[in-house]
Amino acid sequence: xxxxxxxxxxxxxxxxxxxxxxxxxxxxxxxxxxxxxxxxxxxxxxxxxxxxxxxxxxxxxxxxxxxxxxxxxxxxxxxxxxxxxxxxxxxxxxxxxxxxxxxxxxxxxxxxxxxxxxxxxxxxxxxxxxxxxxxxxxxxxxxxxxxxxxxxxxxxxxxxxxxxxxxxxxxxxxxxxxxxxxxxxxxxxxxxxxxxxxxxxxxxxxxxxxxxxxxxxxxxxxxxxxxxxxxxxxxxxxxxxxxxxxxxxxxxxxxxxxxxxxxxxxxxxxxxxxxxxxxxxxxxxxxxxxxxxxxxxxxxxxxxxxxxxxxxxxxxxxxxxxxxxxxxxxxxxxxxxxxxxxxxxxxxxxxxxxxxxxxxxxxxxxxxxxxxxxxxxxxxxxxxxxxxxxxxxxxxxxxxxxxxxxxxxxxxxxxxxxxxxxxxxxxxxxxxxxxxxxxxxxxxxxxxxxxxxxxxxxxxxxxxxxxxxxxxxxxxxxxxxxxxxxxxxxxxxxxxxxxxxxxxxxxxxxxxxxxxxxxxxxxxxxxxxxxxxxxxxx
Ligand SMILES: *[C@@H]1O[C@H](CO)[C@@H](O)[C@H](O)[C@H]1NC(C)=O
Ligand SMILES: *[C@@H]1O[C@H](CO)[C@@H](O)[C@H](O)[C@H]1NC(C)=O
Ligand SMILES: *[C@@H]1O[C@H](CO)[C@@H](O)[C@H](O)[C@H]1NC(C)=O
Ligand SMILES: [Zn+2]
Numbered sequence: 001x002x003x004x005x006x007x008x009x010x011x012x013x014x015x016x017x018x019x020x021x022x023x024x025x026x027x028x029x030x031x032x033x034x035x036x037x038x039x040x041x042x043x044x045x046x047x048x049x050x051x052x053x054x055x056x057x058x059x060x061x062x063x064x065x066x067x068x069x070x071x072x073x074x075x076x077x078x079x080x081x082x083x084x085x086x087x088x089x090x091x092x093x094x095x096x097x098x099x100x101x102x103x104x105x106x107x108x109x110x111x112x113x114x115x116x117x118x119x120x121x122x123x124x125x126x127x128x129x130x131x132x133x134x135x136x137x138x139x140x141x142x143x144x145x146x147x148x149x150x151x152x153x154x155x156x157x158x159x160x161x162x163x164x165x166x167x168x169x170x171x172x173x174x175x176x177x178x179x180x181x182x183x184x185x186x187x188x189x190x191x192x193x194x195x196x197x198x199x200x201x202x203x204x205x206x207x208x209x210x211x212x213x214x215x216x217x218x219x220x221x222x223x224x225x226x227x228x229x230x231x232x233x234x235x236x237x238x239x240x241x242x243x244x245x246x247x248x249x250x251x252x253x254x255x256x257x258x259x260x261x262x263x264x265x266x267x268x269x270x271x272x273x274x275x276x277x278x279x280x281x282x283x284x285x286x287x288x289x290x291x292x293x294x295x296x297x298x299x300x301x302x303x304x305x306x307x308x309x310x311x312x313x314x315x316x317x318x319x320x321x322x323x324x325x326x327x328x329x330x331x332x333x334x335x336x337x338x339x340x341x342x343x344x345x346x347x348x349x350x351x352x353x354x355x356x357x358x359x360x361x362x363x364x365x366x367x368x369x370x371x372x373x374x375x376x377x378x379x380x381x382x383x384x385x386x387x388x389x390x391x392x393x394x395x396x397x398x399x400x401x402x403x404x405x406x407x408x409x410x411x412x413x414x415x416x417x418x419x420x421x422x423x424x425x426x427x428x429x430x431x432x433x434x435x436x437x438x439x440x441x442x443x444x445x446x447x448x449x450x451x452x453x454x455x456x457x458x459x460x461x462x463x464x465x466x467x468x469x470x471x472x473x474x475x476x477x478x479x480x481x482x483x484x485x486x487x488x489x490x491x492x493x494x495x496x497x498x499x500x501x502x503x504x505x506x507x508x509x510x511x512x513x514x515x516x517x518x519x520x521x522x523x524x525x526x527x528x529x530x531x532x533x534x535x536x537x538x
Contacts, residue, residue: 037175038523038527039170039173041516041519043512043515043516047169048512050165051165051511051515052148052511052512054088054165055148055157055158055511056141056142056148056150060081060124060141060157061139061140061141061148061150061151061153061157062140062141062150063077063080063084064139065078065124065126065152066125066127066129067125067126067127067128067188067189068128069191070192070194073125073187073188075101078101078124078125078187081187082098082104088164089164089167089168093108093109094106094107094108094171095108097203099196099200099203100196100198100200102188102196103184103185103186103187103188103195103196103197103199103200104183104185105182105183105184105185105204106167106183106185107180108167108177108180108181108182108183109180110177110178110179110180110181110526111176111177112178112179115180115526116179116212117180117182117211117212118179118181118211118212118215118443118444118525119181119182119183119184119211119213119214119215119480120181120182120183120184120215120518121159121197121215121217121471121472121473122156122163122186122216122217123156123159123160123189123190123196123197123217123472124152124157124160124185124186125186125187125189125190125191126152127151127155127500129502130502132502133503134502134503135149135503136149136150138502138504139151143508146507146509147506147507147508148506148507148511150505151504153505154489154491154495154504154506155217155499155500156189158487158506158511158514159514162511162514162515163518164183165515166515166516166517166518166521166522167183167518167522169515170522175522177522182204182211184200186200186472193472194475196472197475197476204479205479210480211476211482212480212482213436213442213443213445213447213480213483213484214473214482215444216473218240218467218469218473218485218487219235219236219237219465219467219485219486220234220486220489221233221452221456221489222234222235223490223491223492231461232458232459233459233461233462234456234459234461234462234486235462235463235465235486236438236445236448236462236464236485237464237465237466237467237485237486238437238465238466238483238484239432239433239434239435239466239467240432240433240466240467240468240470240471240474241400241401241402241432241467242400242402242405242406242429242431243398243399243429243430244400244406244410244428244429245398245426245427245428245429246395246410246413246424246425246426246427247393247396247425247427248269248273248393248394248395248417248424249269249391249392249393249422249423249424249425250268250269250272250391250392251390251391252265252268264392265392268392268419268421268422269393269422272417272419272422273396398413399468400431400432401466402433402435404432405432406429406430406431433473433483434477434481434483436482437481440531441530441531441533442482443528443530444482444483445464445482445484447521447525448521451488451520451521452517455513455517455520456488456513471485473485488514489511489513489514490507490510
């Protein structure tokens with residue numbers, strides 16, 4: 001999932017938002033058609049070994065398909081990955097196209113052209129790693145204690161390999177799909193999918209394809225995410241938040257620290273940010289304490305409810321623009337207030353910000369000094385570096401709830417900041433994605449629900465949710481209104497640290513179940529029949 005992925009805390013809140021729509025798992029599945037042609041999801045020992053080996057040592061995890069930035073990815077590895085899947089999955093029944101050089105589109109032609117096709121999606125690029133802190137080398141794909149370790153094990157090579165493997169297992173059993181479907185494997189999802197997914201979408205549009213629905217990564221079967229709720233919860237995300245990266249900038253004439261102006265640029269900026277934080281709407285802040293203006297990886301991010309407020313200008317703690325105590329402040333805040341917040345039924349708009357002073361290293365050093373209780377003091381404390389930086393900038397990342405628009409959030413911020421000296425610059429924005437249907441006529445949702453019930457009979461809470469991060473689905477808005485994000489994989493809070501963090505891993509059992517799920521799902525899509533619409537008695 002993309003950069004500012006799945007935030008543990010906001011995810012839990014999103015989940016609660018939808019709690020009203022909890023489905024029980026009891027009762028017969030009326031639509032399940034266990035026809036004679038159905039192939040049971042039973043795999044031989046040999047096949048089970050092949051399933052896990054394909055994900056790890058043979059290649060998938062070992063190929064470092066890193067997206068470093070929009071411009072830079074390991075194209076050698078991306079090409080190598082293409083060779084790998086060609087080698088492992090070579091069914092001639094499936095049409096295979098390479099799109100935008102490295103992405104892959106598979107077309108599986110069903111026997112009944114009257115059935116509307118669907119699409120399964122995944123991505124095989126991964127975020128960069130820093131080797132430090134990994135129990136096993138991040139691209140080793142080693143299996144240890146029942147887990148396959150490595151970058152991409154959860155995000156999202158598991159899905160890539162599981163989809164291909166499930167299809168292969170069906171085809172070698174001579175299964176012949178009735179409903180056509182596509183498999184779209186993106187190579188640049190972690191950096192927005194503007195090459196891979198966007199080109200695949202353009203290609204499908206050019207061919208006049210309209211999808212019944214699509215299924216991508218984005219949510220999981222969540223376990224132990226909500227205190228006092230020990231039951232697993234399968235969350236199918238039906239929408240994604242939008243985003244607005246807004247730079248707040250204050251440029252004041254340079255002053256000398258021996259006579260500091262009453263208000264420094266940092267002070268003005270801080271006040272503006274804290275006004276945002278005090279507005280009741282923004283409940284959550286995800287702050288990237290940064291050294292070089294780079295947001296930290298997800299395990300370096302700290303989440304605090306903004307309604308507790310952290311007033312940068314007046315805080316008793318120093319280093320608000322630095323890496324040290326800011327982290328701690330937010331950590332503490334998060335520890336202190338997380339629980340009541342979690343139970344708030346109001347959907348939060350998350351803010352993530354990383355603050356930096358524009359004059360670089362020098363400024364950073366100044367900020368990193370200790371024992372001062374406001375930015376003014378920070379500057380005065382350094383006699384050797386005594387020029388107050390004229391320019392202060394902070395970038396705030398707003399995650400926009402599906403009920404709001406980018407424009408509304410921008411207006412809101414303008415009104416709250418209410419200070420002409422603070423310039424607002426939109427660095428990037430996109431609207432929240434449309435909410436896909438989850439009613440009993442919604443084929444994609446119903447198929448996911450049906451398959452969850454049969455593969456994970458112990459899961460009896462299935463909810464539609466909001467995906468906090470963004471996925472490649474956003475490029476397909478014009479070819480379907482049914483976009484679902486669900487990984488049939490159990491996820492516990494500690495697993496979150498692996499996604500974009502260290503020690504990413506998936507249990508062999510989880511992974512084999514994922515293959516089984518897709519194996520079942522493809523068959524369910526072939527036997528699905530639209531329920532009769534409800535007839536209301538007059
Ligand atoms: C890119 O991938 C190739 C293998 O596909 C690997 O040998 C090389 O070290 C990778 N480069 C970087 C910078 O990660
Ligand atoms: C398709 O991918 C190419 C790179 O291979 C990119 O330059 C181009 O913008 C993409 N086209 C679309 C419609 O996204
Ligand atoms: C949740 O569990 C904790 C102990 O784990 C307990 O103290 C608390 O009362 C429970 N809250 C509710 C609402 O059940
Ligand atoms: Zn990701």
